[in-house]
Amino acid sequence: MLWQRLKAIFVYLWNFRYLxxxxxWPLIKIRRRLVPTRTGLGLRNALRHARSLQHPPEPNPYLFVLRLLWPFPTWRFPxxxxxxxxxxxxxxxxxxCQVRDIMYLRSMPLWRxxxxxxxxxYRIYEAFCAxxxxxxxxxxxxxWRRPGPDWATANIPDPECRDPEQYAVMASLAEVLAESFVWRLELGMRRTDRSIISRSEECPPPFAPEVPPPWTAxxxxLKKKLIIDPEEEDNYFDSPFHRRNIYMATGWFYTV
Known part of the structure; x- marks a missing residue:
């Protein structure tokens, strides 16, 4: 009760409600210039979304945000x-069950x-297998919306899987990803934005095509059929998956 009372007093003074x-309003504008509440790091939103994470739940959202700021041993997540x-x-x-949490994480600039x-x-691979x-x-x-050179499909690292089914799925996945990106590029879309060429244009502007990484070759x-989705077993769609005896539709990769 004492803490709630002190918090109410602080909010009352902080928002100049006694005036x-x-x-x-002029004082609030001056306060926002001197003490900005929003930064490019998005710490406030990260803290709010950290409270909503469920898989696994974060016992302390403040520690979660501090871990986002901690650059050691490496800045990139393993x-x-x-x-x-x-x-x-x-x-x-x-x-x-992780879809909701991943959406929250993507909204955090530091996490991205x-x-x-x-x-x-790997997240695409898990979603595909599920x-x-x-x-x-x-x-x-x-x-697709990460246009940096590290995010080119040709630079997807070799997972070097020991399991032949896993290796075949990941190789096919990298090839389908490259094909779906070329499909978007041919429509006139670019990874730097979401614009599409107008219908009056006969062909899209030139582009450098996305290619699969060399290790997929x-x-x-697979010698034995791998059925990811039983409903797709009797359907055939020419794709890297079917060429490797893996049965699963690829329509989910082709969206705009």
Whole structure:
């Protein structure tokens, strides 16, 4: 009760509520210039969203934000190789329940600055193995809107998987990602913005096509069929997945 009382007094003084409105607003404007409440780091929003994280929940949102500011041992977040496809397929809910939290994390400038293309690529892989089309779309759009050279599809690092099914899925995924980006580029979209050419233009402006990373060429097709989504087993769509004997639709990668 004492803390709530002190907080109420502080808010009362901080917002100049003891003054008439015509004097209050000029003072609030001066206060905002001297003590800005918003910065490019987005700490306030990060703190608010940290309270909403559930998988796993953050016991202390202030410590979570402080960890975002902590640059050691490296500034970039480490990337951990996800489980093999069949392990994710056995419990897809563990991946699907993270969609809401990932949306919160993407709204944090500090988190985005420390995120890496390899981590995003692994999230797409997990969503693919969980057959979560919504998460595939969100993460593909997120990857597309990161225009830096590190985020080029040609620079996706080799995961060097020991599991042949996992290696085949990731190689196909990198190739589909590059193909879907070329499809967007041919529509006139660019990774630096979301603009599309007008219908009056006959062809889009020239662009450098996205290409898959070189390591995908050495990954062979699976000898045994891998069915990610049973509903797609009887359907055939010419894609890197089907060429490697993996059955799953790719429409979730092609959105605008």
């Amino acid at each position: 008439p409105l015509k004097y209050r 990337a951990t190789l996800p489980p093999p496809p069949r392990e994710i397929m056995a419990s897809p809910e563990r991946v699907c 600055a420390r995120d890496t293309p390899q981590r995003s690529f 057959a979560d089309g919504r998460m595939i779309t969100y993460e593909t759009e997120y990857f 050495k990954v062979p097709a």
